[in-house]
Amino acid sequence: MSVDSAPAAEQSITGWSLGIRGTALCQYCTKELGEGDEVTAYAYRPVEDQLVSVARLYCSECNHREIEHPALGCYEWLAKARLATTSDVAYQSHETTLTGIEIIDQSGPQGDTL
Numbered sequence: 001m002s003v004d005s006a007p008a009a010e011q012s013i014t015g016w017s018l019g020i021r022g023t024a025l026c027q028y029c030t031k032e033l034g035e036g037d038e039v040t041a042y043a044y045r046p047v048e049d050q051l052v053s054v055a056r057l058y059c060s061e062c063n064h065r066e067i068e069h070p071a072l073g074c075y076e077w078l079a080k081a082r083l084a085t086t087s088d089v090a091y092q093s094h095e096t097t098l099t100g101i102e103i104i105d106q107s108g109p110q111g112d113t114l
């Protein structure tokens with residue numbers, strides 16, 4: 001199933017891992033983002049690809065709420081999200097993941113609004 005709708009994108013982004021103990025940074029002001037922070041996540045999927053990737057995060061102060069320059073040939077989404085820590089007890093690892101996803105803007109492969 002390919003992802004081209006907001007609910008499908010929401011599902012793909014939920015639980016997206018930002019890496020083990022990695023610090024996430026706001027793409028705009030480079031503020032460090034930690035557990036519990038409200039962020040805006042930018043995700044995209046090239047039309048020829050099946051997978052959605054989260055490419056950028058913005059802090060709540062930068063308040064990035066619109067896809068300003070839609071990329072042709074890509075489905076793109078902006079989502080409100082919260083950072084959460086997911087622990088895997090078996091491996092004693094902690095990952096920062098995205099939760100509470102809510103799509104706030106999206107764009108289709110022709111730069112159109114879906």
Ligand SMILES: [Zn+2]
Pocket residue numbers: 026027028029030031058059060061062
């Ligand atoms: Zn910021």
